Amino acid sequence: MPPPSEGPPTWVDKALRAGSVVLALAIVAFSLGPAPEEPTFKISDKVIHGLAYFSQTLAVLLAWVGRPGRYTQPFQMAVSTTFIIVAGGLFIELAQSLVSRETEALDALANTLGAGLGLALWSFLARPARTQ
16 A cells, blocks of 8 residues: 655545535634524434534544545644544634623533544554555
8 A cells, every 4th residue: 555645635635624614614603693594404403513523533544634545643643633623612612602692511522522523434544554
């Protein structure tokens, strides 16, 4: 198996990075914007929170920390990055009280669980291939 590439960013790297920024902006906009009147989907708000932070964490880790076939930073970098994402989610959750939205501890918990699942999937995808 060839060693991971450490060259300049590829189009995939650039797309993942752009996607991670768009996801972050969407999370901020939906979290601090006006609350929806009636839910469009019949999915629990907590599931939406978890999926948003799962997607955000996985996208950031794949884009900025490493992905299969590309250079991967140490696992500690991924944990630190996930911690920053969770801290950002907590900050957004607290900031909701400043824009007439409700701050909910269960939302923060769902965000944290989603981010943790994103880290878990990334660590599975980024693990070194086993040689026989």
